[in-house]
Amino acid sequence: MADTTFWIEHALLSDGWASAVRMGSKDGRIAELATGQTCQPGDVCLAIGVPGLGNLHSHAFQRGMAGLTEARGAGVDGSDSFWSWRELMYRFLDRLDPDDFQAIAEQAYMEMLEAGFTRVGEFHYLHHAPDGRAYADPAEMATRVAAAAQMTGIGLSLLPVFYAHADFGGAAPSPAQRRLIHDVDGFAALLEGSARAIAPLGDAVLGMAPHSLRAVTPQELSALLPLNAGPVHIHIAEQLREVEACLAWSGQRPLQWLLTNAPVDERWCLVHATHAHADEVAAIAASGAVVGLCPITEANLGDGVFPMRNFVAAGGRFGVGSDSNVLIDAAEELRLLEYVQRLQHCGRNVLVPPITSASSGRWLFESALHGAAQALGVETGLRVGAPADLVELDPTHPALASRKGDAWLDSWVFAAAGSAVRSVWRNGEPLVAEGRHRQREAIECRSRDTLRRILQQ
Ligand code: NGQ
Ligand code: ZN
Numbered sequence: 001m002a003d004t005t006f007w008i009e010h011a012l013l014s015d016g017w018a019s020a021v022r023m024g025s026k027d028g029r030i031a032e033l034a035t036g037q038t039c040q041p042g043d044v045c046l047a048i049g050v051p052g053l054g055n056l057h058s059h060a061f062q063r064g065m066a067g068l069t070e071a072r073g074a075g076v077d078g079s080d081s082f083w084s085w086r087e088l089m090y091r092f093l094d095r096l097d098p099d100d101f102q103a104i105a106e107q108a109y110m111e112m113l114e115a116g117f118t119r120v121g122e123f124h125y126l127h128h129a130p131d132g133r134a135y136a137d138p139a140e141m142a143t144r145v146a147a148a149a150q151m152t153g154i155g156l157s158l159l160p161v162f163y164a165h166a167d168f169g170g171a172a173p174s175p176a177q178r179r180l181i182h183d184v185d186g187f188a189a190l191l192e193g194s195a196r197a198i199a200p201l202g203d204a205v206l207g208m209a210p211h212s213l214r215a216v217t218p219q220e221l222s223a224l225l226p227l228n229a230g231p232v233h234i235h236i237a238e239q240l241r242e243v244e245a246c247l248a249w250s251g252q253r254p255l256q257w258l259l260t261n262a263p264v265d266e267r268w269c270l271v272h273a274t275h276a277h278a279d280e281v282a283a284i285a286a287s288g289a290v291v292g293l294c295p296i297t298e299a300n301l302g303d304g305v306f307p308m309r310n311f312v313a314a315g316g317r318f319g320v321g322s323d324s325n326v327l328i329d330a331a332e333e334l335r336l337l338e339y340v341q342r343l344q345h346c347g348r349n350v351l352v353p354p355i356t357s358a359s360s361g362r363w364l365f366e367s368a369l370h371g372a373a374q375a376l377g378v379e380t381g382l383r384v385g386a387p388a389d390l391v392e393l394d395p396t397h398p399a400l401a402s403r404k405g406d407a408w409l410d411s412w413v414f415a416a417a418g419s420a421v422r423s424v425w426r427n428g429e430p431l432v433a434e435g436r437h438r439q440r441e442a443i444e445c446r447s448r449d450t451l452r453r454i455l456q457q
Pocket of ligand 1: 059297323
């Protein structure tokens with residue numbers, strides 16, 4: 001890893017904006033930081049530097065079907081829903097071999113980096129061959145996730161998914177789910193294989209993801225949790241049908257059930273948590289868990305709206321994820337998060353707590369930064385000891401011109417069409433320059449070829 005010294009005209013450090021910052025990276029981490037410095041020969045000069053944001057929830061392969069599910073399905077009553085989308089998603093997933101899967105993941109990770117995400121939480125569940133049997137290496141697909149992260153340079157927090165049932169009460173999985181399925185012993189082996197797969201990356205993190213309360217029984221959940229000490233992610237309370245099925249099964253709502261029956265704490269990331277009642281909102285906030293909000297996907301799938309304002313008022317922690325990857329854009333996730341709340345509450349700047357003096361853009365960005373870092377099991381922020389993950393905003397972008405301080409973040413989040421991200425550095429290494437990933441051509445070419453082939457089938 002090359003050691004780099006940056007000189008940053010304006011940088012958002014962990015304790016606020018600073019000017020003329022010299023920042024040295026050593027072995028991928030920030031080793032030195034001083035403000036009010038002059039630029040020295042050999043320094044990499046950047047205009048506006050902010051820390052790289054974590055993307056806490058992704059199913060990378062779904063990038064390959066983006067835009068292909070936007071016609072109404074053939075439901076009996078002609079309606080379309082999350083569940084009919086899921087059928088199409090299973091059909092798409094059926095076609096992918098390991099090379100296809102890797103090519104699409106590389107494309108998705110490259111786009112994440114270009115958008116300002118420097119680490120991804122890959123909620124990874126496509127494990128087995130098309131016939132449902134394990135590959136010769138049961139962690140083959142995890143190895144492909146790791147390879148895509150290595151090739152693009154994005155940080156990886158790998159969350160191998162445990163999936164065993166089609167619904168609450170231990171229902172047998174459907175044939176369409178055959179590539180996803182493990183028992184607890186098989187999953188323990190997958191975790192071991194996954195640890196080997198990510199070892200070459202150096203700073204990858206291994207967690208786990210019981211897919212949802214639909215896919216995991218209470219006994220399985222208790223058996224999984226001791227298998228490693230990393231982050232635990234779970235999809236929860238995303239759809240009303242899931243809430244109703246959980247009530248029918250247990251007499252409790254999904255969040256209620258989880259919060260009373262599982263040791264939910266800072267280790268956990270509750271993905272979506274959309275349908276949360278006031279007592280559930282308060283209990284999540286008190287647990288210290290992060291809520292993983294995926295505003296673009298949640299809008300695309302018609303999930304509903306998480307009661308964000310009350311959650312924030314209760315001190316709740318959150319981060320954002322690109323989930324289905326129908327569109328990959330860090331600023332857009334934050335923008336939509338805020339806009340949905342403005343629409344719902346008929347007000348402006350509705351999330352930022354009254355006691356802070358930060359603007360909405362600054363507050364959304366920093367909250368999501370810390371939430372994602374917690375959920376992905378890493379440190380963050382521009383400070384000594386944290387990874388040298390840095391995003392440079394483009395001061396010549398028309399939406400950023402003549403701005404300063406928090407207004408740079410506000411203009412990036414709310415006003416910049418087209419990317420305002422100019423360069424991206426991870427562990428002190430350059431990955432994106434002038435808005436383009438250094439391998440963009442090769443990666444795009446491979447993913448285009450892959451999609452041409454599999455979509456023709
Ligand atoms: C997933 N996606 O695992 O990709 C899910 C759909 C399910 C979202 N929840 C499958 N957005 O929940 O059963
Ligand atoms: Zn998901």
